[in-house]
Amino acid sequence: MTPVLFERLLIIGAGLIGSSIARAVRERRLVRTLVVADQDPAVCARVRELGFADEVTGNAAEAAREADLIIVCVPVGAMGAVAAQIGPQLKPGAILSDVGSVKGAVMSVMAPHVPAHAHLIPAHPVAGTECSGPDAGFATLFENRWCIITPPEGADETAVERLSSLWRAMGADVEVMDLRRHDLVLAITSHLPHLIAYNIVGTAADLEEDMASEVIKYSAGGFRDFTRIAASDPTMWRDIFLYNREAVLEMLGRFTEDLTALQRAIRYGDGEKLFDHFTRTRAIRRSIIEMGQETDAPDFGRLAAEKPRHEQS
Numbered sequence: 001m002t003p004v005l006f007e008r009l010l011i012i013g014a015g016l017i018g019s020s021i022a023r024a025v026r027e028r029r030l031v032r033t034l035v036v037a038d039q040d041p042a043v044c045a046r047v048r049e050l051g052f053a054d055e056v057t058g059n060a061a062e063a064a065r066e067a068d069l070i071i072v073c074v075p076v077g078a079m080g081a082v083a084a085q086i087g088p089q090l091k092p093g094a095i096l097s098d099v100g101s102v103k104g105a106v107m108s109v110m111a112p113h114v115p116a117h118a119h120l121i122p123a124h125p126v127a128g129t130e131c132s133g134p135d136a137g138f139a140t141l142f143e144n145r146w147c148i149i150t151p152p153e154g155a156d157e158t159a160v161e162r163l164s165s166l167w168r169a170m171g172a173d174v175e176v177m178d179l180r181r182h183d184l185v186l187a188i189t190s191h192l193p194h195l196i197a198y199n200i201v202g203t204a205a206d207l208e209e210d211m212a213s214e215v216i217k218y219s220a221g222g223f224r225d226f227t228r229i230a231a232s233d234p235t236m237w238r239d240i241f242l243y244n245r246e247a248v249l250e251m252l253g254r255f256t257e258d259l260t261a262l263q264r265a266i267r268y269g270d271g272e273k274l275f276d277h278f279t280r281t282r283a284i285r286r287s288i289i290e291m292g293q294e295t296d297a298p299d300f301g302r303l304a305a306e307k308p309r310h311e312q313s
Contacts, residue, residue, distance in 0.1 A: 002169050005162065006031045010067035012060045012082055014038045014047050015233075016128060017099045018073030019137030022052045024170040027139045037063045046134050064089040069163070071123075072098040072110075077239035080109030087113030094118045095159050099125055101186055101236075103150045103179045105243035111152070119159040124148045124182065125172060126190070130231040143171030150179045180247075187247035192255060194237055195248065197229035 009031040011018045018036070025031055036053040037060040038044050047056045057063050064070055064086040072082050079098060090096060096114055100106045103122050114120045127145035129136065147167040151160045164174045177185075204215045204223070215223065241248055265273040 002028055002030060004030065004032050005166050005169060006068045008033045008035065008067050008069075010035045010037060010060070010063050010070045011053075011073055012037045012070065012086070013073035014043050014134040015073060015132050016136040017125065017141075018071070019047070019050075019052065019134045020127075020139065020141040021071060021073070021099075021137075021170070022047075023137050023139040024142060025166075026052050028169060030166060030169050031069075035063050035067065043134055050134060052137075061085050061089050064094075065091065067091075067094060069095045069097065069166070072096070072100075075233075075236045075239045076100045076102050076105060076243045077235075079106055080113075083110035083113040087115065087118075090115055090118040092117040095163055096120050097123050097163055099123065101190060101240050102244040103148075103182045107150075107152060107179055119156050120152065121155060121160055121163050122150045122152075122179070123163060123167065124150070124186070125167070126186075127172075128232075130228050132233045132236075140171065142167070145172055147172040147174050148182055149174060149176045150182050151176065152179075183244050183247040184250070187244060187251040188255075191240055191244060191248050192251050194229055194232065195241065195252070196255075197226040198237075200226050201230040 009025060011022055011034070014022070014036050018038075022034060022036055025034055033054050034052075035055040035057065036044075036047050037057050038047065039058055039060070041058060044056050044058055047053055055063070060082065067090075070086065070090070072079055074082055079100060083096070086096075096110070096118060097120075098106055098110070100122070101124055103124060106122050107120070110122075111120055125142050125145065125147045127141050129141075147164075149160060149164055149167075160176070164176075167174050200223070204212060206212075207215065219227070262274070262277065264270075265277075
């Protein structure tokens with residue numbers, strides 16, 4: 001049995017990630033007291049109904065006073081305001097972390113509000129679904145998924161290890177990475193694919209009415225998968241693109257150049273170039289499967305993914 005890792009954990013924001021952390025921590029008994037804070041009274045009421053927290057409050061600042069670890073699970077654009085609210089309340093030795101998909105911006109907006117006697121250790125669990133809200137979370141979300149820890153220079157090693165231990169205890173594989181490196185890597189693996197998905201689905205929506213209805217009617221794997229990604233939380237993704245704009249624009253520029261090269265190959269009938277490119281990209285898919293980040297089950301594992309969650313646990 002995993003020992004208690006923190007006496008008091010405060011999770012701010014009870015969406016998909018926050019509620020999944022709460023469920024994972026509670027199921028594994030990783031903390032003595034689990035507190036969930038959310039500014040939305042309806043969300044707080046629902047968390048109480050679901051029963052995955054020991055305490056539920058709308059006052060994050062008050063809840064932060066006695067917390068040993070605070071994990072901020074709100075959109076990136078709101079993290080600075082949350083840090084300003086709770087920063088003065090952090091006790092000596094407290095660890096403040098987050099789950100944002102952008103790390104450089106998180107560090108810049110949160111760090112000014114963190115007192116010297118506390119530790120700011122940003123983190124990013126690379127896991128999620130297109131669903132949101134306290135009902136969307138589940139305890140196994142982080143199992144066999146990466147959590148990237150991005151401590152600032154000179155960060156307390158003990159604090160980094162304590163945070164890492166919690167993520168490992170929730171089933172995640174932990175990697176420590178530089179802030180800028182993280183933002184570039186996630187720009188190509190997560191942010192750009194979402195941007196492409198939003199764009200393709202938006203293009204379909206802008207087609208003539210009769211064609212748009214046919215696109216929806218005859219959607220198969222490719223377009224259907226894009227719509228899943230494009231159904232992700234609009235507020236969260238708006239903030240991600242705004243706060244990681246430099247890395248996203250850099251990767252978007254490279255993508256545009258490669259797309260133009262494929263366009264040229266199609267225009268001039270260069271089948272060899274197309275075949276070579278598709279062969280190389282197919283190998284990437286195999287590498288992802290070999291690393292355990294995806295399954296080679298039929299239909300891209302969709303049938304397994306669509307099983308009720310209680311059947312997957």
